[in-house]
Amino acid sequence: MAVNPAKYFDVNETISPAVRHRQLVAGLKKTVVYAYRHAPATRALMDQAGVKPADIREYADLPKLPVTRKTDVIALQKINPPYGGFLTVPAESVARVFISPGPIYEPLHTPRIKWFARAFWAAGFRKGDVVVNTFTYHLSPAGMLFYEALRHCGATVVNTGAGNTEIQIQTMRDLQVNGFVGTPSFLMTIIKKAEEMGLDFLKDFHIQKAWFTGEMLAPSVRKILEETYRINTSQAYAVTEPGGCIAYECEKHSGLHMMDDYVIEIIDPLTGKQLPPGEVGEIAVTPIHNKAWGLLRFGTGDLSSYTTAKCACGRTAHRLTGILGRAGDAVKVRGMFVVGKQADEVIMNSGAVSRYQLLVTREGQRDVLTLKAECKEAHHDANTLAEAINTRFQNVCRVKIDHFVVSETGKLDEKSPKITDLRKWD
């Protein structure tokens, strides 16, 4: 079937791969020059690596640039607060500041909204839709950005934010909501709760489409949502540090089309070497249409591979084959990164724990975080300690520890990683 580019959002997603490649390389060259001039942190990183903007002429030249990771951004922002030398516009022109775990401070810049709008558009969100946005509206960028992006597509948005399952249910029924934006786990929680309340999801609700990010959509969960509850599901891959939406699914669910606003590489996380299609490596992204933020070659820590094969939807952008796991020590739990260093600070600062392990498992459709701890005093009140650690853990890492297990001294293996991801995505 012929594809009508006009039906897409704000760019021609059906240009030939050769034209796209030329555009991306032209954008890359300009971006490197701009970032070198206006972002002191990027200039310093490039100088340290002995690379000049003129050295980056092709996609294949990118490995000359160092990979900058979340931990680097956190460290640079501590040294040079608040933006770490990545802001390329006057600070007074920043309309909003977002805070991501780390903490990392990031400015809002307009392209972020458009990028998500394209993903929502591909997922079928349009004028006439009534959508609950269940991402949090404070601190992190998700809630506000998705709200604006949905409005770009013409949809009516109900800013329900995170949590409050019963209010979500009532709102969805009262307003005849037909679109859901959130994590797959939270939608499953809502459905389960509705069923516990004696409601019939198919009869009593109107949800036809759901859009997810922040958490992997397991094929088994997708099957339940699509087949049992007749919801069209879509997902996007987003990383906040380099700007937001990086790749998104089309209606074919055949991987995530790379956004035309980034040069995306799959690299060996240890060497930074570019890997060919089909090989699994770390996703590294360089935004090329971002005049406010000079971060180049951001190593996301997420593992994927990509394909250059044609997609039946007509879009010609290469596709990521999904997110396969984490290369670093930050583990995503219920949509939030738990950074090893932060978790360590919280747990060890309690003063009562001598050794610990954090385990991430999956029970049903939900990530479960278990803290196994060896305590310094044998008779320590475990409940009080668990509560104290959890309060601080939630404040810092934004997720709750589900289970607190006190281990006997000497039981925990000193050599085991402090955070272990035991989830299986099948």
Ligand SMILES: [Zn+2]
């Ligand atoms: Zn497609």
